[in-house]
Amino acid sequence: MKSIFCDVLVVGGGGGGLRAAIAAREENPQLKVILATKGQLGKSGVTALACSDRMAFHATLKHTQPQKEDSWKYHAADIYEIGGRVSDGNLAEVLAKNAEDAFDYLDKLGVPFVKKNGIPDQFITDGSDYPRACYTGPKTAVHIEEALVNEIRKHDIEIIENCMAGKIIVNASQVTGAILIDTKSAVPLDQAVTICETGKIILAAGGAGKAYLYNVFPRGAAGDAYALAYDAGAELVNMEFIQIGIASVKTKLNCSGSAMRAVPRIINSNNEEFLDKYFPAGTSLEEIYNCVFQKGASWPVTYEHKTHIIDIAVYKEMLKGNKVYLDYSKNPKGFIFDNLSEAWKQRYQQEMTINLGEKSRQETPLNRLREINSATISWLKERGIDLEAGEKIEIAACIQHFQGGVKIDEKGQTKITGLYAVGECAGGQHGANRPGGNALLDSQVFGKIAGIDAARSCSLISKQPVNEREVKDFFEQLKIMEQNNNTNQNKLGNIGANYIRKKLQKIMHGAASIVRTDEGLKKALAEIYLLKNTPMAVDDNGYTFALETKYLICAAEMILKAAILRDESRGPHLRFNSYEDPEPIARKDPDWQKYIVISRGDGEMILETRVPQKLSFEIVGD
Numbered sequence: 302m303k304s305i306f307c308d309v310l311v312v313g314g315g316g317g318g319l320r321a322a323i324a325a326r327e328e329n330p331q332l333k334v335i336l337a338t339k340g341q342l343g344k345s346g347v348t349a350l351a352c353s354d355r356m357a358f359h360a361t362l363k364h365t366q367p368q369k370e371d372s373w374k375y376h377a378a379d380i381y382e383i384g385g386r387v388s389d390g391n392l393a394e395v396l397a398k399n400a401e402d403a404f405d406y407l408d409k410l411g412v413p414f415v416k417k418n419g420i421p422d423q424f425i426t427d428g429s430d431y432p433r434a435c436y437t438g439p440k441t442a443v444h445i446e447e448a449l450v451n452e453i454r455k456h457d458i459e460i461i462e463n464c465m466a467g468k469i470i471v472n473a474s475q476v477t478g479a480i481l482i483d484t485k486s487a488v489p490l491d492q493a494v495t496i497c498e499t500g501k502i503i504l505a506a507g508g509a510g511k512a513y514l515y516n517v518f519p520r521g522a523a524g525d526a527y528a529l530a531y532d533a534g535a536e537l538v539n540m541e542f543i544q545i546g547i548a549s550v551k552t553k554l555n556c557s558g559s560a561m562r563a564v565p566r567i568i569n570s571n572n573e574e575f576l577d578k579y580f581p582a583g584t585s586l587e588e589i590y591n592c593v594f595q596k597g598a599s600w601p602v603t604y605e606h607k608t609h610i611i612d613i614a615v616y617k618e619m620l621k622g623n624k625v626y627l628d629y630s631k632n633p634k635g636f637i638f639d640n641l642s643e644a645w646k647q648r649y650q651q652e653m654t655i656n657l658g659e660k661s662r663q664e665t666p667l668n669r670l671r672e673i674n675s676a677t678i679s680w681l682k683e684r685g686i687d688l689e690a691g692e693k694i695e696i697a698a699c700i701q702h703f704q705g706g707v708k709i710d711e712k713g714q715t716k717i718t719g720l721y722a723v724g725e726c727a728g729g730q731h732g733a734n735r736p737g738g739n740a741l742l743d744s745q746v747f748g749k750i751a752g753i754d755a756a757r758s759c760s761l762i763s764k765q766p767v768n769e770r771e772v773k774d775f776f777e778q779l780k781i782m783e784q785n786n787n788t789n790q791n792k793l794g795n796i797g798a799n800y801i802r803k804k805l806q807k808i809m810h811g812a813a814s815i816v817r818t819d820e821g822l823k824k825a826l827a828e829i830y831l832l833k834n835t836p837m838a839v840d841d842n843g844y845t846f847a848l849e850t851k852y853l854i855c856a857a858e859m860i861l862k863a864a865i866l867r868d869e870s871r872g873p874h875l876r877f878n879s880y881e882d883p884e885p886i887a888r889k890d891p892d893w894q895k896y897i898v899i900s901r902g903d904g905e906m907i908l909e910t911r912v913p914q915k916l917s918f919e920i921v922g923d
């Protein structure tokens with residue numbers, strides 16, 4: 302086994318990891334900083350690869366409404382309110398206060414934010430009272446990643462690619478190192494493992510999208526950070542709150558914004574328009590189509606908005622075995638454009654980039670999409686969906702973002718000395734929901750803060766020896782999984798990692814996606830326990846894939862347990878008394894204005910509820 306040393310180890314090469322590594326090194330250029338990432342730098346993780354209609358970076362700038370000295374307070378209040386009052390108010394304040402600095406940094410690095418007369422253009426996203434979303438277009442995150450990758454290459458920071466942090470080594474609640482594994486499956490295990498001695502680890506390893514059958518995450522998003530931090534003794538929070546929304550199965554395009562505002566037919570495999578079966582009896586088609594239009598502005602499923610009926614409808618149709626499509630070739634039954642509310646018609650007019658005339662607009666959803674976002678039509682065509690030739694978009698309720706994660710304080714620190722978490726793997730800064738654009742912001746704000754704090758406190762920590770027993774045990778575990786590969790699987794009951802992962806994804810889609818019931822969640826948890834206790838074999842995907850699958854099981858257990866405990870609906874967590882019930886159980890305020898904190902007890906997961914920290918101010922007179 303090789304051994305290396307560094308002052309600060311950053312795990313992950315997305316927006317959060319890059320920002321943290323640069324900040325640490327800028328703070329103290331004497332330090333040895335290593336960034337280890339599972340894939341290739343700039344080509345793995347969500348920041349490097351995600352795209353949507355128009356990706357948002359949320360920031361309160363000087364010109365941002367309401368243009369007051371303390372405009373950031375309005376931003377912080379939005380984060381706290383849309384978070385369902387289950388985020389930490391102090392963390393919302395940190396995010397909002399530091400947003401301008403985070404934006405300026407990226408702007409200076411050359412991220413091509415759209416500007417009008419030299420002023421960054423901002424639009425309004427779900428969960429915000431004012432337009433704060435800066436953007437470059439569909440590739441805002443990609444541009445941020447590119448700029449940060451260019452910047453990190455100017456610093457003396459060692460980048461280790463194709464490298465998975467497999468374990469954090471801790472001694473008396475203090476980080477002493479990490480076990481790093483080469484992800485190239487051809488490398489034999491003995492040569493693949495490296496011990497990294499360090500007193501500071503910044504986790505920036507993203508979310509656990511691969512816990513679900515339908516998700517818009519790239520490969521590798523396996524919730525490693527959740528399992529690593531849990532194993533190390535850190536706390537996790539808000540794990541039941543996962544952003545889920547309708548997206549294209551083939552292209553992973555989020556079908557928000559114009560995709561919904563064009564009001565397509567939403568049909569199943571039998572060409573049946575099914576929405577009206579899921580709305581309360583007596584709801585008129587006019588109300589339903591106004592709701593479809595509105596879905597464009599409230600993309601993720603949320604209890605607080607009745608557009609969740611559309612997510613429920615799509616999800617239930619899928620669980621019946623149907624495929625579900627958006628069809629732009631003809632109007633939904635009984636659709637009349639003029640029956641949209643005046644507010645929606647005005648919004649539509651504002652978004653028009655071409656005018657095909659009233660007759661065309663009335664005729665088909667495709668014409669409407671041409672008028673308000675023809676780029677989407679070309680984008681989809683390039684990826685094999687030709688709406689102009691009458692092709693449909695197959696959709697599903699897809700997982701997009703984990704609002705919860707490893708619980709942090711204002712410095713990005715966890716409960717374990719020397720362990721930080723930033724970006725999507727961190728928790729407490731968002732609540733049940735988040736305003737669109739705050740995830741990218743969060744990666745930059747806490748990335749910088751954690752990097753600086755880790756660098757500053759390096760000298761404060763006396764170096765601890767790596768616990769060799771822990772290293773040995775971990776290595777043995779990997780060896781057993783590898784040996785399982787060579788044994789007779791049928792006879793011994795060892796099951797390949799990919800088979801286990803697929804089972805897990807199906808279980809989570811069925812029980813812990815849009816419709817959650819006590820019975821369904823508990824049954825799913827029992828099934829997850831069975832998977833946990835199944836001897837897993839390394840298959841053709843290699844041992845890091847098998848290890849990821851173990852981490853996914855850990856993340857699934859957290860999600861299910863928290864979802865069982867929260868017997869109310871809030872944000873994307875829709876709890877039903879029974880699967881057949883059309884209405885979710887109501888939000889229980891103020892009783893459930895608490896978050897669920899998860900930690901490792903003596904051999905079992907411990908869940909406790911706590912009241913989050915409130916905002917330090919009130920906005921009066923608005």
Ligand SMILES: Cc1cc2nc3c(=O)[nH]c(=O)nc-3n(C[C@H](O)[C@H](O)[C@H](O)COP(=O)(O)OP(=O)(O)OC[C@H]3O[C@@H](n4cnc5c(N)ncnc54)[C@H](O)[C@@H]3O)c2cc1C
Pocket residue numbers: 312313314315316317318337338339340345346347348349351352353355356357358359442464465466467505506507508517518521525526553555701702723724725726737738739740741742744
């Ligand atoms: C389709 C889509 C659209 C989105 N739109 C928006 C939007 O408009 N606005 C917004 O604010 N947010 C949006 N988000 C969310 C946002 O993009 C992400 O939350 C954010 O980019 C995450 O950044 P990160 O650095 O935390 O993680 P990532 O960018 O996912 O990076 C994680 C990194 O960790 C590495 N890694 C993982 N495990 C390990 C390990 N064990 N060892 C070493 N390396 C590891 C990965 O390879 C990767 O490099 C969107 C997400 C998606 C999927």
